[in-house]
Every structure is written in structure tokens, then in C-alpha cells.
Amino acid sequence: MPTATDETGKSDKPKKIYKPLRDVEVEYNIDHHKCTICTERPCINACPVDAVSEDPTDKHIEIDDKCLGCVLCRNVCPYDAIHMETTLDEPRRENVPNINTKLCRQCGACVDACRMGAIHLVSTGTEEAHSVIDEDKCVRCGYCSRVCPTEAIKYGEILPRSVVGGKAIVVNQKKCIGCMTCTRVCPSRGAINVGKMNKLPYINPSYCARCEECMNVCPSTAIRYSSRKRAYEGYQKIKTMEIVSELMEKESEKLARETVKIDSILNKVTREVSYSHKEDEFTQDVTDLVTDQIKALVGGDLEIEDLKEIIHATNPHREIMVDEDTCIGCSACIKECPVECIELEMPSPVHIKEDCVYCGKCVGTCPFNSISLKEESFQVEDGRVLFKRRNITGPSSGEVLIDNDACQKCGVCVNKCPVDAMTLENDQVTVSEDKCILCGECQAICPTRAIKLDHTDKD
Structure with a gap:
């Protein structure tokens, strides 16, 4: 088995040679003139199957037939000397699970478990009722085998089936390098998908057979076991991002119409609830007022978690007012305003202009409590929509908080920040805590919902 060596010639732990479950035709071209400039040879260390080597005679880089087309060597080449294209055959698939009709007890557990509707019970005059599997619908996920109480269903003829109780396989997208090797070996159709936004693979726990093939071939050890709860939470988060991406890809006119309709629904509820309350502060459950209308607009299968994303995308309504009877025009608020939107204006003592970002600094500064700031917003808590x-x-x-997986480094938040507290350097958005006033402008404008304000207000 090949081993990796350090500069002293001592061998590190053995590298495992991975055999993909689909044939790969690799076409490559190496610019040897550019290679002569490079002394570090990162392409050799990057290859997970030791297919890249240096010819001792002329020092040229060569690639042998062990190459599985993961393009890691091409990605790390500092001189763009390696050009590679891969053509992939269809992956080998598990056979359709086999049902032993003598062991089947017609309990229907497999029928209920199948997410594709591929299993149903049949009965003929020559044999008792038993389960059968529709080969065209079956995705070879192995769920039916796991739930069968009599072990009548046999699954896993091609791959060893390793199932860890209560666990699921996930992709750590922070460690993932996007080589897509995992997608080439997965035998379960629909288990590994590639995100439209960040272009990285993610696993649907519902279809994953936990055969560990993806885990074995991952060169960056980004694939590992996790709890099923965390796996589904991570999958749901990525799925929501994909929904947002699909919405963004719609025709702008259609998207604009739907956005106006959603805003209209929320504005209607805001007016009804707001006008019915005279108190300064209150909380009301409005789940029934908004869910039916929004579900009818975007689809009947909308869940509360999906609705949460829509609510998150709406900005809270804030209103700031100055009590002219108590304000003496002392200018304390003017000095404190970070966006310089407050000015002295007769006959009113002070005037707050429309470019106010409602940060609350003037409210806390006023010695006479002459400035008031009211906020009305929708929130989702414990599966309920609250106003x-x-x-x-x-x-x-x-x-x-910035979700680097969702952030597209577009710089919109940086340009929008009213106090220049955000910077974009080396494809990374950073926030200066000293400058940031937590106004929420960045959260409101982010097209991928990658920014979230985690704050508590001072009483």
C-alpha cells in the first residue's frame, strides 16, 4: 500500500487506495514548461490515490491510470499547468432489495417506511399476501430492510452495509474541497446532491444507505457520522437555502408579484393586529391569520420552518418620534447619531430625517426621554407565528453572525453598511465590533439570508 513521506523520508500513515464505483475516463494535459517553475509540487501531495508523480529523468509531472478524476491536483496547481476533464459512467447501483415471501408477515412496515412509494402489498390465488418492490421507483436506500421486523428483506448485495444505531452520515462543508469524489461512488440515487448556491455536496439522510463508500473516498475527511437529529437539521438548512436559490432564479417579474402578495398579507395582518391594541408593548399569536393565506400563495406543502424563512426575510416595522413638548433642542442626540440624520429645525426642536437606521442610540442618549422608538415585527417561536x-x-x-456556507461574498452588505463596519477581504466578510451599531441593514439586504443579528436590547 502506498505511503506518504515527509521531508526526512520517514513514512507517514498509509494512504488508502480508493476504487470508485463507476468508471472514469480522464483526459488531461500538462504544461511542462510551467511545471519547471514550480519547486513545491503540491499536486503530488494533493492526490488521494498517489496517481501523480514526478519523472526522475526530466522532472516532469506525470499522471497514471490510478487517477479517478477528482481534479484536486488541478485545483492546487499554483501555475495552472494541469488541465483535466473527466467523463463519468453511471455509478454502479445496489440491486433492488430482495423480499423473502415466506418470512413476510404482511405488517406493512416497509410500505409505510418507503419514501418513494415503491412498495405495496399484493395477494394472488397461489400465494399469501406479501410485499413487492417496484424496481423503477426504488432508489436502493435500504430503509425497508431496516424496518422489517422479520428480516424478510435482504439489502446490500454490492456494498457492505454498515449501520451505526442512531447515526447518519453528513458532509462538513467547511472542510469539503468540492472534488465531488463522493458523488461518483454513492450507490443510492438522491442521497448526495450538489448545492446550487455553494456548489458543494450535501447528503439527504432519508436516502443515504450508510454504506460509508463516500466516507472512504473523501480526501479531505469532510464526511463523517453525526446524530440523526443534527443531520436532518443541517439538511433542512441547506434545503431552505436551495428554496431561496430557486426563488431567486425565477423570472424577476413573477418573483416581484409574489413578493408583493406576501408583503400585502403581512401588512394586512399588521394593520388588523396593530390597530386592535393600544398598549405600548404586547405579543399576539397570529399563526392562523397568516399561515393559510401564505400557504395558498406559495404551495400547500409549506411547513412552519419554511414559513420561518419567509418571516425572517421581512423587515420589522419601526417608527421613531420626537415629543416636541419635552424636547429642548439640546443637540445631545445629534452628536450621538452615527449616520448624521438628526438636525435642528424650527419650529420643531429637532428633526429626524428618512435615512434613520433606527439604531436606538438617540433614544438612549436623550436626557428628557423625548425620543421614542417603537418596533412591530413577526417572529416564529416554538412552531407558532407571533406578532x-x-x-x-x-x-x-x-x-x-455570518453563515460562511451561505455567504456568496457579493459585497452588498459591505456597500450598504451605513457606518462602514463591514469589510470584504480574501473572500471573507468581517464585522468591526467597534463600529457596528446593530442596525440590521446588512441582514435586511443579504440575498442569501447569510447574516443574522444575535442581540439583546438594553432596557
Whole structure:
């Protein structure tokens, strides 16, 4: 078995040679003139199957027939000397699970478990009722085999079936390098998908057969076991991102119409609830008022978690007012305003312009409590949609959280930040805690919902 060696010639732990479950035709071309410039040879260390080597005679880089087309060597080449294209055959698939009719007890557990509707019970005059599998619908996920109480269903004829109780296989997208090797070996159709937004693979736990083939071939050890709960939470998050991506790809006119309709529904509920309450602060459950209407608009299969993303995409309504009877025009708020939107204006003591970002600094600064800031917003808590009205009595404390997996490094938030607290360097958005006023402008404008404000307001 090949081994990796360090500069002293000592061997590191053995490298495992991986055999993909589909044939790969690799066409490559190496610019040897560019190769002569390179002294570090990162392509050799990057190859997970030791298919890249240096010819001792002329020092040229060569690739042998062990190459499985993961393009890692091409990606790490600092001089763009390696050009590679791969043509992949269809992956080998598991055979359709085999049902022993003598062991089948017609309990229907496999029928209920099958997410593709590929299993049903049949009965003929020559044999008792038993389960049968539709080969065209079956995705070879192995779920029916796991739930069968009598072990009447045999699954896993091609691959060893290793199932860890209560576990699921996930892709750590922070460690994933996007070589797509896992997609070439997966025998379960639909188990490994590639995100449209970040172009990285992710696993649908419902279809994964946990055969560990993807885990074995991953050169960056980004694939591992996790709890099923965390796996489904991660999958749901990526799925939601994909839904947002699909919405963004729709025709702009159609998307604009739907956005206007959703805004209209939420605005209608806001008016009805807001006008019915005179108190300064309150919380009301409005789940029934909004879910039916929004579900009818975007589809009947909308879940609360999906609705949560729609709610998250709507900006809270804020209103700031100055009490002219108590304001003396001391200018304390003017000095404190980070966006310089407050000015002295007769006959009113001070005037707050439309470019206010409602950060609350002026409210906390006013010595006479002459400035009030009210916020009305929708929130999803414990599976319910709540409408909340509250008074903001000062600047917020907390932090801006950025989901680097969802962030597309577009720079929109950087350009929009009213206090220049955000920067984009080396494809990474960073936030200056000293400058940030937690106004929420970045969260409101982010097209991929990659920014979230985690804050608590001062009382």
C-alpha cells in the first residue's frame, strides 16, 4: 500500500487506495514548461490515490491510470499547468432489495417506511399476501430492510452495509474541497446532491444507505457520522437555502408579484393586529391569520420552518418620534447619531430625517426621554407565528453572525453598511465590533439570508 513521506523520508500513515464505483475516463494535459517553475509540487501531495508523480529523468509531472478524476491536483496547481476533464459512467447501483415471501408477515412496515412509494402489498390465488418492490421507483436506500421486523428483506448485495444505531452520515462543508469524489461512488440515487448556491455536496439522510463508500473516498475527511437529529437539521438548512436559490432564479417579474402578495398579507395582518391594541408593548399569536393565506400563495406543502424563512426575510416595522413638548433642542442626540440624520429645525426642536437606521442610540442618549422608538415585527417561536410590539429604549448589544456556507461574498452588505463596519477581504466578510451599531441593514439586504443579528436590547 502506498505511503506518504515527509521531508526526512520517514513514512507517514498509509494512504488508502480508493476504487470508485463507476468508471472514469480522464483526459488531461500538462504544461511542462510551467511545471519547471514550480519547486513545491503540491499536486503530488494533493492526490488521494498517489496517481501523480514526478519523472526522475526530466522532472516532469506525470499522471497514471490510478487517477479517478477528482481534479484536486488541478485545483492546487499554483501555475495552472494541469488541465483535466473527466467523463463519468453511471455509478454502479445496489440491486433492488430482495423480499423473502415466506418470512413476510404482511405488517406493512416497509410500505409505510418507503419514501418513494415503491412498495405495496399484493395477494394472488397461489400465494399469501406479501410485499413487492417496484424496481423503477426504488432508489436502493435500504430503509425497508431496516424496518422489517422479520428480516424478510435482504439489502446490500454490492456494498457492505454498515449501520451505526442512531447515526447518519453528513458532509462538513467547511472542510469539503468540492472534488465531488463522493458523488461518483454513492450507490443510492438522491442521497448526495450538489448545492446550487455553494456548489458543494450535501447528503439527504432519508436516502443515504450508510454504506460509508463516500466516507472512504473523501480526501479531505469532510464526511463523517453525526446524530440523526443534527443531520436532518443541517439538511433542512441547506434545503431552505436551495428554496431561496430557486426563488431567486425565477423570472424577476413573477418573483416581484409574489413578493408583493406576501408583503400585502403581512401588512394586512399588521394593520388588523396593530390597530386592535393600544398598549405600548404586547405579543399576539397570529399563526392562523397568516399561515393559510401564505400557504395558498406559495404551495400547500409549506411547513412552519419554511414559513420561518419567509418571516425572517421581512423587515420589522419601526417608527421613531420626537415629543416636541419635552424636547429642548439640546443637540445631545445629534452628536450621538452615527449616520448624521438628526438636525435642528424650527419650529420643531429637532428633526429626524428618512435615512434613520433606527439604531436606538438617540433614544438612549436623550436626557428628557423625548425620543421614542417603537418596533412591530413577526417572529416564529416554538412552531407558532407571533406578532410583537415593543419599545426600544436604547442601542442594542450583541453581534452580527455570518453563515460562511451561505455567504456568496457579493459585497452588498459591505456597500450598504451605513457606518462602514463591514469589510470584504480574501473572500471573507468581517464585522468591526467597534463600529457596528446593530442596525440590521446588512441582514435586511443579504440575498442569501447569510447574516443574522444575535442581540439583546438594553432596557
